[in-house]
Amino acid sequence: MVGAEDPPGSTIPPRVLDQLAGGGDWISSWWTVAVALALAGLVVLWAVRRHRADRWSWPLWVVTALGVAFTLGIAANVIVGYVPNVAAARVSLASWGIGSPPPPLEHGSAEARSGGAGSGRVEAVHVPAPAADRMPGSSLTWIYTPPGYEAGSTRYPVVYLVHGSPGAGGDWFAAGNVPHAMDVLLENHLVEPMIVVGMDVNGTGPSAEDTECLDSTTGGSQVETYISETVIPWVDARYRTADDWRHRAIGGFSSGGFCALDQGLRHPELYGAILALDTTGDPGTGGQAMLATQAQWDQHDVTTYAKTVPLPHPVALFVDIAGANHGQPRADLTSIAADLRARGEDVVVREEQGLDHTLNFARQAIPYGLVFASAHLADKS
Incomplete structure (x- = not known):
């Protein structure tokens, strides 16, 4: 029973809060942000090496830009919580x-x-x-x-x-x-x-x-x-x-x-x-x-x-x-x-x-x- 000092809506038992938590996947995870940043970093290193060797590197820079935009989008979603x-x-x-x-x-x-x-x-x-x-x-x-x-x-x-x-x-x-x-x-x-x-x-x-x-x-x-x-x-x-x-x-x-x-x-x-x-x-x-x-x-x-x-x-x-x-x-x-x-x-x-x-x-x-x-x-x- 909920006492007068603890009216309905003021508290929820911790075990229930554990059940309510979660429900997210990669689209709302900081791990996704970390992995995406790491991959973007590798692509940048690859692009730099190709540039120094006088080989085409612009496709890699395009991939990097798209990857950074993706990473920023995931990070914003984690912070705001719009799509769990x-x-x-x-x-x-x-x-x-x-x-x-x-x-x-x-x-x-x-x-x-x-x-x-x-x-x-x-x-x-x-x-x-x-x-x-x-x-x-x-x-x-x-x-x-x-x-x-x-x-x-x-x-x-x-x-x-x-x-x-x-x-x-x-x-x-x-x-x-x-x-x-x-x-x-x-x-x-x-x-x-x-x-x-x-x-x-x-x-x-x-x-x-x-x-x-x-x-x-x-x-x-x-x-x-x-x-x-x-x-x-x-x-x-x-x-x-x-x-x-x-x-x-x-x-x-x-x-x-x-x-x-x-x-x-x-x-x-x-x-x-x-x-x-x-x-x-x-x-x-x-x-x-x-x-x-x-x-x-x-x-x-x-x-x-x-x-x-x-x-x-x-x-x-x-x-x-x-x-x-x-x-x-x-x-x-x-x-x-x-x-x-x-x-x-x-x-x-x-x-x-x-x-x-x-x-x-x-x-x-x-x-x-x-x-x-x-x-x-x-x-x-």
């Missing part, structure tokens, strides 16, 4: 419209392997949007269903996750490794079975790749409407969801975390819990491009309205901060958490020590958020 493994790369590429998504996978990661009774299912779907939403027609929504979903009649809570900017709907299922996290947490009885949905909130028009989940007043997408009136009803109609605020959460990282805060607090009729990971409390430059006036921007400034926004029922808040990030996200999230806690809301604040504002942080933080969400969404009928 080759299979996750397919999810990311499909989210960006490059190649086809993998078929429904009977397991809890973006890696094709045989599934079993303890593994969930991942699929990529198109959610058709009406023309008035002004959303791209090719975006993918990624959906995790828990073990046993297909064989039963149970209705499940849903956690909606929003990517950062730049990003795409598959980020939580690739870089975030959410399906694997769900399988591990379920196996260790830290969460109840839930459906997890990775939404794509990239739009069209001004600030197409940083919509902040807003309804644009400058000719762009109507993303807030798309989420609340298109995606959620579509998922509820096609999956066995428990379709009320008591069983629905929204979360995200970076600009997706702002989306979770703003949508979760402005739409308590839809959500009962919010997961905000290292984000700011205002719409930022994306909001300035999406909205025509300062007054409209101010209406979405969570740091201002958190004290007074009408909340007809409890809305629980989970906050996680990147420990190495001492900028606006820390200040804003600390302020918003304090405001909601003062209003009597259930608030948990964590910090991931030593991590910066990267997808490595998001991947480490999201299991805690899922535990928190499950505790607040389970059996609230």
Whole structure:
């Protein structure tokens, strides 16, 4: 049992953390960087020797340049954590419209392997949007269903996750490794079975790749409407969801975390819990491009309205901060958490020590958020 001093989402047992860790391969390994650098060095020595012997060496210099570029790309991926493994790369590429998504996978990661009774299912779907939403027609929504979903009649809570900017709907299922996290947490009885949905909130028009989940007043997408009136009803109609605020959460990282805060607090009729990971409390430059006036921007400034926004029922808040990030996200999230806690809301604040504002942080933080969400969404009928 979790004591009052150790609420759900604040800790995860070390043995479970060991199971959650890993999942990477050569594409996210410093060993790959070291080997690639060593090979590049050998090619340079070879090229120098050929040059001194008055033999053609330019092909070797081309190979060296390509090798250095490859090495820098792998190093950047290790630091940022965008693509933990080759299979996750397919999810990311499909989210960006490059190649086809993998078929429904009977397991809890973006890696094709045989599934079993303890593994969930991942699929990529198109959610058709009406023309008035002004959303791209090719975006993918990624959906995790828990073990046993297909064989039963149970209705499940849903956690909606929003990517950062730049990003795409598959980020939580690739870089975030959410399906694997769900399988591990379920196996260790830290969460109840839930459906997890990775939404794509990239739009069209001004600030197409940083919509902040807003309804644009400058000719762009109507993303807030798309989420609340298109995606959620579509998922509820096609999956066995428990379709009320008591069983629905929204979360995200970076600009997706702002989306979770703003949508979760402005739409308590839809959500009962919010997961905000290292984000700011205002719409930022994306909001300035999406909205025509300062007054409209101010209406979405969570740091201002958190004290007074009408909340007809409890809305629980989970906050996680990147420990190495001492900028606006820390200040804003600390302020918003304090405001909601003062209003009597259930608030948990964590910090991931030593991590910066990267997808490595998001991947480490999201299991805690899922535990928190499950505790607040389970059996609230």
